[in-house]
Amino acid sequence: MDSEEVRIERAIDLKAKRAGHLGYVRRRLKFVQGLLSEHASEHEVMKGVEDYERAFHKFVDSHETYLSFEDNERMRTMANEN
Numbered sequence: 001m002d003s004e005e006v007r008i009e010r011a012i013d014l015k016a017k018r019a020g021h022l023g024y025v026r027r028r029l030k031f032v033q034g035l036l037s038e039h040a041s042e043h044e045v046m047k048g049v050e051d052y053e054r055a056f057h058k059f060v061d062s063h064e065t066y067l068s069f070e071d072n073e074r075m076r077t078m079a080n081e082n
Contacts, residue, residue, distance in 0.1 A: 007069060014066040018079070021059035028052040 001009075032048040040048075063079065070076050 011069040014062065014069055018062045018066045021062045025055045025059045028055045
């Protein structure tokens with residue numbers, strides 16, 4: 001494989017990981033929203049928020065890494081709009 005093929009493969013892999021992190025962020029957000037609507041204890045809500053924040057930071061890191069490997073401007077724009 002040449003370096004361009006490796007770069008493309010890496011971008012595809014990172015895009016999939018980014019999507020996985022985004023899905024986890026959404027699940028954590030729904031979980032926290034559920035805790036709030038159920039009037040859960042402050043401790044439970046704070047734990048949920050901490051989990052959400054960790055998931056969000058992982059997503060941001062994966063998003064930035066993905067963008068550094070994505071050459072297609074249209075794909076970069078779509079990723080940023082997501």
